[in-house]
Amino acid sequence: MHQMSVRSIVKHFADLKVLDEFDLDVAKGEFVALLGPSGCGKSTLLRIIAGLETPDSGEIHIAGRSVTALAPEHRNIALMFQSYALLPHMSAIENVRFPLRMRGQLSRADQLRKAREAMSLVQLGHLAERYPRQLSGGQQQRVALARSIVGEPDLLLLDEPLSNLDARLREEMQIELKRLHENLGLTTIFVTHDQNEALGLANRITLMNRGSIEQQGTPEEIYRRPRTVFAADFLGGANIFELEVSESDGVWSGSFPDGSRVDLAVSSDLEPGKCQFMLRKEAVTFDPEQSMSTITGTIQTQNYLGGQTRSLIRAGGIEIIAVTDSDKTETDRIETQIGWRPDELIPLQNV
Amino acid sequence: MIASTPRLVPFATAMFLLAMGVFMLLPLLVVIASSLSSSSFLVFPPPGLSLQWYGEILGSQAYIEAGWTSLKLALATVVLALTLGTPAAIALSRFRFRGQATIAALFLSPLILPSLIFAIGLLIVFSRYATGPSFLGLVIGHTVITIPYVIRTVSANLADLDPHLDEAARIMGARWWQRYALVILPQCRTGMAAGAFFAFNISFDDAVIALFMRAPNVETLPMRIYSTLEFSPDPSVAAVSTIMILMTIVLVVMLNRIFGLSKIV
Numbered sequence: 167m168h169q170m171s172v173r174s175i176v177k178h179f180a181d182l183k184v185l186d187e188f189d190l191d192v193a194k195g196e197f198v199a200l201l202g203p204s205g206c207g208k209s210t211l212l213r214i215i216a217g218l219e220t221p222d223s224g225e226i227h228i229a230g231r232s233v234t235a236l237a238p239e240h241r242n243i244a245l246m247f248q249s250y251a252l253l254p255h256m257s258a259i260e261n262v263r264f265p266l267r268m269r270g271q272l273s274r275a276d277q278l279r280k281a282r283e284a285m286s287l288v289q290l291g292h293l294a295e296r297y298p299r300q301l302s303g304g305q306q307q308r309v310a311l312a313r314s315i316v317g318e319p320d321l322l323l324l325d326e327p328l329s330n331l332d333a334r335l336r337e338e339m340q341i342e343l344k345r346l347h348e349n350l351g352l353t354t355i356f357v358t359h360d361q362n363e364a365l366g367l368a369n370r371i372t373l374m375n376r377g378s379i380e381q382q383g384t385p386e387e388i389y390r391r392p393r394t395v396f397a398a399d400f401l402g403g404a405n406i407f408e409l410e411v412s413e414s415d416g417v418w419s420g421s422f423p424d425g426s427r428v429d430l431a432v433s434s435d436l437e438p439g440k441c442q443f444m445l446r447k448e449a450v451t452f453d454p455e456q457s458m459s460t461i462t463g464t465i466q467t468q469n470y471l472g473g474q475t476r477s478l479i480r481a482g483g484i485e486i487i488a489v490t491d492s493d494k495t496e497t498d499r500i501e502t503q504i505g506w507r508p509d510e511l512i513p514l515q516n517v
Numbered sequence: 518m519i520a521s522t523p524r525l526v527p528f529a530t531a532m533f534l535l536a537m538g539v540f541m542l543l544p545l546l547v548v549i550a551s552s553l554s555s556s557s558f559l560v561f562p563p564p565g566l567s568l569q570w571y572g573e574i575l576g577s578q579a580y581i582e583a584g585w586t587s588l589k590l591a592l593a594t595v596v597l598a599l600t601l602g603t604p605a606a607i608a609l610s611r612f613r614f615r616g617q618a619t620i621a622a623l624f625l626s627p628l629i630l631p632s633l634i635f636a637i638g639l640l641i642v643f644s645r646y647a648t649g650p651s652f653l654g655l656v657i658g659h660t661v662i663t664i665p666y667v668i669r670t671v672s673a674n675l676a677d678l679d680p681h682l683d684e685a686a687r688i689m690g691a692r693w694w695q696r697y698a699l700v701i702l703p704q705c706r707t708g709m710a711a712g713a714f715f716a717f718n719i720s721f722d723d724a725v726i727a728l729f730m731r732a733p734n735v736e737t738l739p740m741r742i743y744s745t746l747e748f749s750p751d752p753s754v755a756a757v758s759t760i761m762i763l764m765t766i767v768l769v770v771m772l773n774r775i776f777g778l779s780k781i782v
Binding site: 216217218237238239240241242243244245247249251253254255264265268269313317 | 679681682684685686687688689690691692695699700703704706
């Protein structure tokens with residue numbers, strides 16, 4: 167049984183098709199990231215699930231009931247806006263109490279007690295009486311988060327949850343969000359254009375492109391085994407280059423523009439001819455083992471990043487970027503061997 | 518540092534601002550000084566100081582009654598202007614509809630049109646279709662000329678609002694009436710306060726519409742001042758005016774304390 171499912175959602179804005187027969191199922195307790203560039207339809211999908219936009223056609227089910235024709239106020243969901251949308255004329259605790267107050271099932275005392283519990287879950291119990299304008303951005307976000315979880319919604323939606331925070335707070339909030347999700351088990355869908363956010367938070371990433379799903383899977387699957395050039399490029403950036411693939415006696419190899427050859431891991435996706443490949447920057451090493459594919463290159467330039475160093479290497483007639491542990495990085499700009507595990511070189515469909 | 522403007526410019530600017538300040542404040546100072554006059558005639562500078570004219574107006578049946586009429590008129594105007602202007606501002610800012618720009622311009626037109634023209638029209642309508650000029654006629658007249666101020670101030674207030682507040686309240690389960698009562702109206706408070714202030718002052722101060730809609734038994738404070746000036750000019754006029762000036766200052770300070778008007782006006 168899915169906690170949330172959308173079926174064949176189509177949505178146009180004027181002549182522009184934003185969502186094209188979109189399907190998505192989310193199981194109870196999942197933490198799903200809708201990841202994609204701006205304009206890929208992810209925010210529209212979130213608004214459709216929330217009921218703030220009406221799809222041209224398609225079905226939405228939440229917690230076992232059809233909500234397609236149901237107004238947002240009856241869907242029993244929570245949405246944390248990017249701007250937090252805290253009510254400025256109410257104190258933090260009154261903001262958090264608001265969903266309970268609207269539902270009106272609990273006594274005022276119980277509402278306040280639950281609101282206080284939610285505030286302490288986000289470690290903000292001591293600031294309950296403050297007004298939003300008296301709180302920092304990070305604290306406002308925690309209030310918004312408390313307000314979203316207080317009513318135990320059937321579905322929690324987050325719109326770009328970390329984008330308004332500075333880098334340090336973002337890291338803190340990522341941990342916080344993950345911890346809250348693990349403790350409460352709320353089925354959560356969030357929208358983001360930031361791959362780090364998606365990789366760090368979600369159990370499952372739905373990568374979207376032009377109104378459809380490009381690829382779906384666990385963060386690790388998406389990161390390590392992207393199927394398309396778009397997926398490989400969008401997640402973390404990577405070396406993407408073309409090799410000429412050939413086979414002899416069941417051994418597949420690819421040749422670089424300058425003629426250097428490397429072995430390819432056997433994969434059903436391979437066929438002879440030109441093919442795009444992805445090689446993650448961290449998969450490249452200056453100290454290849456026996457079993458690795460190797461190629462000779464020259465270091466062009468390097469950026470010291472602290473624990474790691476980024477090197478631009480001219481090899482095989484193309485440029486390859488490597489990010490390696492600083493203490494294992496070749497620093498002389500001379501001819502050097504670089505290598506990678508054959509299964510790190512991933513063939514991509516070029517759609 | 519290298520001066521970017523001739524040294525004369527800052528000096529000239531300061532002088533200009535000073536002159537403007539004097540020009541704007543001088544009449545008020547003259548009135549206040551005259552109100553403290555010991556003379557029985559309205560002359561400046563006053564020959565001696567005395568509070569006798571304040572005693573005079575506080576003991577004057579005509580002034581007290583006129584003041585009372587003006588106060589009731591101004592309060593009625595404020596209530597009506599707010600109850601009509603606030604929903605209008607909300608509708609204009611929240612909904613997109615055909616003819617919206619035209620309607621918005623129409624609502625604000627009393628700001629530009631001379632109130633004299635409006636007063637003539639009002640007089641004709643009231644003489645033709647009602648029992649002639651009356652207190653009610655004044656209330657209606659003042660409401661019309663003050664509504665634009667309420668619409669302006671409330672709209673300015675709404676323009677600064679996070680457009681997601683209403684959606685957020687909806688998702689939290691608030692029905693439409695709850696969203697108006699708990700989310701939208703509370704956001705308009707500052708604009709409403711500023712609009713109420715304008716409406717009160719304009720109504721309390723108006724002489725043009727009051728002149729046209731003058732009914733035999735209705736006399737507002739500005740009308741009282743006007744007729745006193747016309748028939749027996751004495752410093753009591755200045756004393757009333759001084760009280761009105763002080764009242765305005767007190768109102769501004771109070772509203773600013775409570776609502777922070779500087780954000781809006």
